[in-house]
Amino acid sequence: MDFRVGVVLGSGHGYHGTTGRLVTDLLDLMRARVPGDSLVVDTVLTTELDLGPDCPACLSCMTAGEAACPNFDAAAPARRVMDGADLVIFATPVHSFQISASMKRFIDHFAYLIHRPAYVGRPAVLLSTAAGGGHDAALDYLSTAVRRWGFHTAATLGVNGPGLSRETYRGKVDRALDDIAAKALAAPGQGEPKPSTADLxxxxxxxxxxxxxxxxxxxDAAYWDERGWFxxxxWTAQKPPFFANRIAALVEKKIRKGIAEGNADPYRA
Ligand SMILES: Cc1cc2nc3c(=O)[nH]c(=O)nc-3n(C[C@H](O)[C@H](O)[C@H](O)COP(=O)(O)O)c2cc1C
Known part of the structure; x- marks a missing residue:
């Protein structure tokens, strides 16, 4: 049986860049672990999506459905890649301590998935490359964003491109990639992990x-009604961990009270 990998690659350098080469390395290691040609890869480059300069921010995807987005057809290749995959690799270079702008533009175009998660139970692998740092913010953001769409992160890796010419660092990266290849292939069979407090x-x-x-x-509400989520x-029938769920319930109560009474605190870092 085929194992279908979707790749969302957020680098303007495509598969020739540092990020693309890291994705290729991971795919090669995954391919080596499965029979014959059974690893099927479908890629979308976020720079090649014809989405204009930005998400139009009309919110019609949320109020009228995703097909109402002026860029619905242009976003179709990304939707196809994610819908058809057993596992999705999201890969981005770090730009100014964050994901690339084209990766962010792609994420914004799927913001309705925060309201209507469509990928519950689907594993993801998150990769970033940088000259030296910023993996933490980029990968944390990526992880949070796709989690809201339903994906759960099976593995994460941030790699510094210049370090790859050093044998010791290269060896560590290769070992990490090999570990991730095994985890990625096992992930679809392991189902949805237990939700964390943040998830709940x-x-x-x-x-x-x-x-x-x-x-x-x-x-949005019809989507939730259909699934009994209210x-x-x-999202799933699995029982959430007791204490994490209690904390989430308290947070929900506080938010609802703040909204009802209009006395929520503005954010002060
Ligand atoms: C606009 C821009 C901003 C960048 N910001 C960072 C950064 O904050 N931290 C870092 O370590 N590297 C930064 N870099 C370097 C890239 O992350 C790094 O070269 C990456 O591996 C390039 O991947 P690519 O070949 O797939 O484009 C930046 C590069 C560009 C073009």
Whole structure:
């Protein structure tokens, strides 16, 4: 049986750049672990998506459905890559201590997935490359963003391109990639992991958003109604961990109270 990998590559250098080469290295190691030609790879380059300078920020994807996005057709290759994959690799260079701008533009075009997660149970591998640093912010952001869409991160790796010419560093990267190749191939069979406190809070915050947005459009709420999520504590039937869920419930209560009374605190770092 084929193992289908989707690659969302956020580098303007495509497969010739440092990020693309890291993805290739991982795919080669995965390929070596499966029979014959059974690893099937489908890639989208975020720089090649004809999405204009930015997400139009009309919110029509949320209120009227994703097909109402002016760039719905242009985003179709990315949707196809994610929909058809057993596992998705999201890979980005670090630009100014964050993901690349084209990766961010891609993520913004799928913001409706925060309200209507479509990839619950689907594993992802997150990769970044940099000259020296910024993996933490870039990979944390990427992990949080795709988690809201339903993906769970099976493995993460940040690599400094200049270090790859050093044998010791290269060896460490190769060992990490080999470990990730094994984890990536095993991930689809392992199902959805236990939700963390942050996951459970994310679920409840999405519930508040969708519940509060009924007047703007019925699409989100209908999606939640169909899945019984308004009555649920998590996307899936699995029982959330007790203490994490209690904390999430308290956070939800505080947010709802703040909204109802209008006395929520503005953010001060
Ligand atoms: C606009 C821009 C910003 C960058 N910012 C960072 C940074 O914050 N930290 C870092 O270590 N490297 C930074 N770099 C270097 C790239 O992350 C690094 O060269 C990366 O491996 C390039 O991958 P690519 O060949 O796939 O484009 C930056 C590069 C560019 C073009």
């Amino acid at each position: 809070i994310g679920f409840r915050v999405a519930k508040i958003l969708v519940d509060g947005g009924r007047d703007e459009g019925p699409v 009555e649920a504590q998590w």
